[in-house]
Amino acid sequence: MDIAKEIKWNKEGLVPVVVQCHESGKVLMLAWMNREALANTLKTGKPIYWSRSRKSLWRKGETSGQTQTLKELLLDCDGDTLLAKVVQKGVACHTGRSTCFFKKLGRKTIRITEKPTVDPAALYGKPKKKKRPS
């Protein structure tokens, strides 16, 4: 069975992927996959997504070290959305928070529900200078 044919790809050839912590059930992020990302993710067990802003594939954690390991990948009833249950190393959000969903909406207000636990500069900062030889 060709799994890619079971999926309703959108006009851009993408499908949204809800990413959830396998253990806690926390929803971590929403990402997108194209056919190559899906095939590679199923093959390697290491989620790779399509960046719509950079128009390129990105392996989650390749820069930050905050990698994911796939535990389960589920397709929905309509065949147009995926749910990836993962083990998340460190934090999922580039802001240093465990999840990307931390802005609670009121009718006219937004309240931040979580503080960063990691300094984003530590995740994406410039490489540290080599230590002087002692």
Added chain:
Amino acid sequence: MDIAKEIKWNKEGLVPVVVQCHESGKVLMLAWMNREALANTLKTGKPIYWSRSRKSLWRKGETSGQTQTLKELLLDCDGDTLLAKVVQKGVACHTGRSTCFFKKLGRKTIRITEKPTVDPAALYGKPKKKKRPS
């Protein structure tokens, strides 16, 4: 604060909404909202979505009776995805399953992980004939 301005709507004026059971953490479905759906949902606490296929608003459960009550609505770091934590009455999926995500993907296989607990015909079937007066 105009909440709608805090959201990055896509070209169609929509934003994806991950819908999660507030209590169990189970991811139930992915839906979409336009500005009107968002404002109405925040006002009423009863999620209403935009159907991309029917091109109209639909109050979750209006036909099936499987309604949702909003507990929390969260926006993600990029401002382009919502997470709705809800109390789901009955089943979320039109197939009669608790969740829309029940097709587990292997590299070349799909396995159904959950059987329907409700007959879809009971949710969407024709109105029952009136009982004869006794």
